[in-house]
Every structure is written in C-alpha cells, then in structure tokens.
Amino acid sequence: MTAIERLDAAAADAAIAALGAILRDCVEDGASVNFVLPFSQAEAEAFWRRQLPAIASGEAILFAARHDGRLAGTVLLALDTPPNQRHRADIRKLLVHRRARRHGLARALMRAAENEAQRLGRSLLTLDTVQGSTAEGLYLALGYTVLGVMPRYALAANGATFDSCTFFYKDFASGLPAG
Amino acid sequence: MSGIVKLTADDRARARDGLSELLIACVEDGAFVSFLLPLDMNEARTYWDSVFDEVAAAKRILLAAWQDGRIIGSAQLLLCPYPNGKHRATVQKLLVHPSARHIGLGRALMHTLEAEAKAARRRLLDLDTISGSAAEPLYKGLGYTRVGTIPRYALSSKKGTLEDTVIYYKELA
Numbered sequence: 113m114t115a116i117e118r119l120d121a122a123a124a125d126a127a128i129a130a131l132g133a134i135l136r137d138c139v140e141d142g143a144s145v146n147f148v149l150p151f152s153q154a155e156a157e158a159f160w161r162r163q164l165p166a167i168a169s170g171e172a173i174l175f176a177a178r179h180d181g182r183l184a185g186t187v188l189l190a191l192d193t194p195p196n197q198r199h200r201a202d203i204r205k206l207l208v209h210r211r212a213r214r215h216g217l218a219r220a221l222m223r224a225a226e227n228e229a230q231r232l233g234r235s236l237l238t239l240d241t242v243q244g245s246t247a248e249g250l251y252l253a254l255g256y257t258v259l260g261v262m263p264r265y266a267l268a269a270n271g272a273t274f275d276s277c278t279f280f281y282k283d284f285a286s287g288l289p290a291g
Numbered sequence: 292m293s294g295i296v297k298l299t300a301d302d303r304a305r306a307r308d309g310l311s312e313l314l315i316a317c318v319e320d321g322a323f324v325s326f327l328l329p330l331d332m333n334e335a336r337t338y339w340d341s342v343f344d345e346v347a348a349a350k351r352i353l354l355a356a357w358q359d360g361r362i363i364g365s366a367q368l369l370l371c372p373y374p375n376g377k378h379r380a381t382v383q384k385l386l387v388h389p390s391a392r393h394i395g396l397g398r399a400l401m402h403t404l405e406a407e408a409k410a411a412r413r414r415l416l417d418l419d420t421i422s423g424s425a426a427e428p429l430y431k432g433l434g435y436t437r438v439g440t441i442p443r444y445a446l447s448s449k450k451g452t453l454e455d456t457v458i459y460y461k462e463l464a
Contacts, residue, residue, distance in 0.1 A: 146373035194325030196446040199453070236443060260439030262460050264415060267375040274378075279458065281441045 114217055115178045116224045121168035124160060127176070130183040132156035138207045139269050144242040145205060148271040166192065175224045177208070177217040184212035187221040189229055199285075201229050203239035206247065218250055226254075226282075235285040242266065243276040256280040295356045295364075295403045300347035306355055307343070309362035311335035313386055320389045321449045323421040323456075328448040342367065352380075352407050356387075356396055363391040366400040368408055368416075380408055382418035385426060397429050405433075405463060414463045421445065422455040435459035 119127060136156040139147045147155070166172040171192040177185030190202040203225060208217045229237055241247045243261055252258075259281055264274035298306055314335050318326045326338075345351035350372060356364030369381040382404060387396045408416055420426045422440055431437075438460060443453035 144375060146375050148374045194445075195327045196323065196325055196448065197444065199446070200444065236441070238441065258439075259441055260437075260458065262415075262417060262438055262458075264462070265376075265379065267378065269375075279438060283442055285443065 114215060114220050116175055116220050117178065118224075118228075119167070119174045119176050121164045124167055124174055125164060127183055128157050128160050129153075131160045131176070131186060134184065134186055134207050134209045135159060135205070137209045137211075141210055142269045143207065144245070144266045144268065144275050144277070145207065146266075147269065148267055149269050151269075163188065166190075173225070173228055175221055175228075177212075177221050179209075179212035179215060179217060184209040185217040185221050187225045189225045189234075191232070191234065199234060200236040200238060201232075201234040203237055206239075218247070219254070222250070222254055226284075230284055235283065237282045237284075238280070240265075240277045240279045243278045248278055251280050254282070256282045293358050295354055295399060297403075297407060298343075298346065298353045298355050300343055302355075303340070303343040306362060307336055307339045308332070310339045310342075310355065310365055313362050313365055313388055314338070314384075316388055316390075317386045318448060321447070322386065323424070323445050323447070323454065324384050324386065326448070327446065345369075352404070352411065354400055354403055354407070356391075356400060358391070363388040364396045364400055366404050368404055368411075368413070370411060370413060378413060379415040379417065380411070380413035382416055392425075397426065398433065401429070401433055405461075409463055415460060416463065417458065417460045419444075419456045419458045422457045427457065430459050433461070435461045 132153050136151055136153055138145060139151045163172060167174050173189040175187050176183050185208040187206045188204040190204050193200050206218055259279045261276050261278050263276045265277035266275045268275050311332050315330050318330050342353060346353050350370055352368040354366045355362050365386045367383045369383055371379045385397060438458040440455050440457050442455050444456035445454055447454050
C-alpha cells in the first residue's frame with residue numbers, strides 16, 4: 113500500500129532521519145543525485161536540512177511516499193525559477209529506498225508532484241537523470257520528452273567514472289492555444 | 292580603465308552601478324536574462340549584490356569589460372557546487388551593451404571565461420540561450436554542441452510570448 117504525503121518544513125525536520133536514510137540508500141545504490149561515496153547518514157540529513165528554508169518559504173515542495181507504514185520515497189518540486197520562467201518548475205530528488213522498489217512509489221510521487229505543479233500554474237516541468245538509468249523509462253512512460261544528452265555530466269557515485277545525463281521536459285500546455 | 296577583467300568582492304562598490312546599467316540596457320533591448328521589464332536600478336543592484344556575495348564565496352566567476360571607465364560587457368561562470376559536478380560550470384548572463392555590439396566583445400568575454408574555467412579545473416561548460424538569439428551563432432562558432440530545445444521556456448519581456456530555449460555544452464580541451 114502506497115500513500116503519498118506532502119511534508120511541510122516541520123514535518124520534514126521531524127522526519128529528517130528517515131529522509132536521510134532514503135537518500136543515503138540511493139547514493140549507496142549508485143544513484144546520481146549530486147553525491148559521491150562515501151556518503152554518511154549525517155551528510156544525507158544535512159542535505160535535507162539545507163532544503164528546509166526553501167520548503168518553509170514555498171520555493172520547494174516535498175512529497176514523501178510511505179511503504180508498509182515507513183517513509184520510503186521522496187520527490188522535490190523546485191519552484192525557485194527566474195521571473196521570466198514562473199510557468200516552469202524543476203523535478204529533483206526522485207528517490208525510492210531499495211526496500212520499497214517495484215511498488216509504484218516513483219510513479220505515485222511523480223503524479224503528486226505533477227498535480228501540484230499544474231495546480232500552481234507550472235505547466236512546464238524539467239528534469240535530468242543518468243543516461244540508461246531505470247528512471248529514464250519511468251519519465252518516458254509518464255510522457256516526458258527527451259531534449260538531449262550531455263556527455264560526462266556527473267561524477268558517478270563510485271567517484272571514478274563519469275555518467276552522461278539525459279535531459280527531459282514535459283509541457284502540459286502543449287496543444288493548448290498560445291497565450 | 293579598459294579591457295576584460297575578473298572582478299573580485301572588492302570591486303563591488305565601483306562596478307555595481309555600471310553592471311546594473313548594463314543589465315538594464317540589455318533587458319530593455321530584449322535580452323533573455325531572467326528579468327522582466329520594468330527593471331529599475333534598485334532591483335538590478337540587489338541582483339548584483341547577490342552575484343558579488345557568490346563571487347566572495349568563490350561560487351561564481353564574474354568578468355567585466357571596461358571601456359574608458361564604463362562597463363560595456365559582462366559574463367559569469369557558476370561553479371557547480373555538488374560533489375558530483377566539480378568538473379563543470381554554467382555560463383550565465385553574457386551581456387554586451389547594445390552600443391558595443393559587433394566588435395567581437397561577446398567572443399572575447401567567452402574566451403576569457405573559458406580560460407578562467409580551465410584555471411578553476413572546470414572542463415565541462417553548459418549554457419542555455421533563446422532559440423534564434425544572436426548568441427546562438429557565437430556559441431556554435433566557439434565549438435559548443437547543441438543538446439536540444441525546450442519549448443516555451445522563458446517569457447519574452449518585450450513581446451510577452453513564451454520563447455524556446457536551446458541548451459549547449461562544450462568540453463574544454
């Protein structure tokens with residue numbers, strides 16, 4: 113059973129250990145989410161703590177997924193775009209703990225983020241992920257368009273090789289009249 | 292003074308107003324650099340203050356092109372702060388004053404910026420620009436590779452329409 117909830121800054125702070133554990137598990141699994149190994153629980157919690165001001169101000173919205181009663185997935189909807197891009201938002205940190213994979217958490221998290229983006233009038237979503245990752249298939253299935261690939265974009269979690277990244281977008285206003 | 296120089300935190304007082312005037316002139320000319328019109332000096336100064344804060348923190352490299360004591364061009368390099376992105380940087384806000392176009396200043400700023408990137412051990416540069424902008428041929432001529440286009444990405448302050456953006460990258464030799 114998957115349940116998605118929106119965490120405000122206080123809820124995120126209260127859940128910082130669980131959020132950190134999800135991020136750490138994904139980095140240990142080799143996810144390309146800005147960090148390289150070794151990566152401690154303290155560093156993972158510090159990352160989430162740095163997001164709290166933006167979550168409190170509304171510049172970022174955090175959704176979490178629960179699996180078997182425990183927090184097991186996250187996604188961040190980043191709204192801190194420049195004045196000429198207020199119709200756009202960025203999807204970040206789509207993470208699912210290894211123990212909760214293959215239960216549809218990522219898809220449910222993305223749906224929650226997309227619904228909130230549309231509610232806020234953010235019709236264009238952008239994101240990037242490692243070329244060849246399982247997330248690529250999910251984004252394609254959700255209707256994202258590949259814009260292109262940048263080679264050797266991110267140092268892999270192993271700290272030794274570089275991953276190429278695929279850039280995606282989804283335009284909810286596509287097909288609608290201009291203006 | 293004249294020429295392209297790398298600014299430091301100490302240059303804030305003498306460069307901030309010149310940079311603000313440059314930014315306003317470029318935005319009024321239709322440049323897509325995050326801002327919408329009207330853009331006044333206070334808002335522009337606030338922006339450059341945030342830039343100088345990041346220069347002071349070594350998060351950003353800022354260049355200015357001076358001519359007879361006036362700033363006629365500028366460019367920035369945002370150094371990726373993430374542990375998995377210490378090899379890359381993003382080119383931002385390549386600005387050339389409308390009165391100083393077609394003299395190779397954009398190219399000269401980019402050459403200097405690339406040299407600074409190498410010195411900072413950043414060998415992958417990325418950037419975005421509006422599809423069909425005057426900057427596109429410049430980036431292509433400098434060897435940047437086009438990744439692709441995102442439709443309706445940025446609002447044109449002049450036309451009020453959403454314009455496509457194009458993403459480029461270059462791996463420095």
